[in-house]
Amino acid sequence: MKKKTKSNLATFFAVMVILFAIGAVGSIEDCGGACAGNDNWFLFIIMSVSMIVSGVLSIYFQSEVENENF
Numbered sequence: 001m002k003k004k005t006k007s008n009l010a011t012f013f014a015v016m017v018i019l020f021a022i023g024a025v026g027s028i029e030d031c032g033g034a035c036a037g038n039d040n041w042f043l044f045i046i047m048s049v050s051m052i053v054s055g056v057l058s059i060y061f062q063s064e065v066e067n068e069n070f
Helices: 003-027 041-069
Strands: none
Touching (some): 003 041
16 A cells, blocks of 8 residues: 555544544433433444544554654
8 A cells, every 4th residue: 555545544544533532422422411311322332442443543554654654
């Protein structure tokens, strides 16, 4: 894979980590008691696992880009 492609993938997965983190917190938000327990723990688990996988992939591709520089 080309260096530019690896760099783009690292950036993509880094952005996805942020979006998955926002989604995970939003799925279990309490709404200050207004939404009467509409917690979605299943979606929270899916988003959390996706966030962790995306974070690992982001670190992996970033390290591949840095290894090509040396």
